[in-house]
Amino acid sequence: MALVDTKKMFKAAYKEGFAVGAFNVNNMEITQGIIAAIAEEKAPLILQISRGAREYASMSYLRAIIDVAVAENPDIPIVMHLDHGDTFETCKQCVDDGFTSVMVDASHSSFEENIATTKKVVDYAHARGVVVEAELGQLGGIEEDVVGVHSDDVMKHLTDPDQVVEFVGKTGCDSLAIAIGTSHGAYKFKSEPKLAFDVIEEVGRKLPGYPLVMHGSSSVLKEFKDLINKYGGKMPDAMGVPEEAIGRAVKMAICKVNIDTDLRMALTAKIRQVFCETPGEFDPRKYLGPGREAIKKMVKHKLHVLGCAGKAAACL
């Protein structure tokens, strides 16, 4: 099967109360870890590429790796998605490069400018059979060059459900990332966060069947945080979104959940462990291999949290 877009996935996800995991890829090992997990769990998959990933690995290498993943897993629907396209030009480039889904993030502009930029991307993408995710409201935290509001202020910048109706109507975007109190990065919160489930519910009432997206939704798993801190790392205050909250959101209108920090931490934790336990080791396969295995295990676990394990066939 060739790469697919998100339409059937989101339809099934909305109907059956699960969300598709959107995992960020930057190199071969991360991609292989994710792919091994979805192949075993028979889950639909969104592989997402940020502008930083395009710069780091180059699009041609990432595309070649993803092409192999697609060819080797004919029963699994896989989407290649641009994460946080900041301008029309970036989104256009990705549509031209064969992405099946792009995100345009003009959420830092005014409401009117956000509509105008998003609409321009939607017109270009839809004419070429590519779906578009947009963003309304402002998330907290920092991820690559995406700087959000201060984590103390996330609850003041939630998405307004009334604006969602107008925004989706005027832009025609296929899915929407909303601000419900989540935050990018590993230092999302100082205390146990509360997500604004009422916003999800309200949008669900106003736009029944419309797929919503949760960004900044890594959980900062204790297992990896502890390993990092034990083996010379310093992430004592890292805190993410509790998995129970994610499990609740995916039963509502949330159809896509973005996960990057948890991948980074799994890989980093294992590499640190190998370096500390066997300081003489210098074969990259001996530390990247365990890192890849940790990613696989972590992603398998996430697929169950999101409820999308076993749902590949439902998305075809």
Ligand SMILES: [Zn+2]
């Ligand atoms: Zn994001």
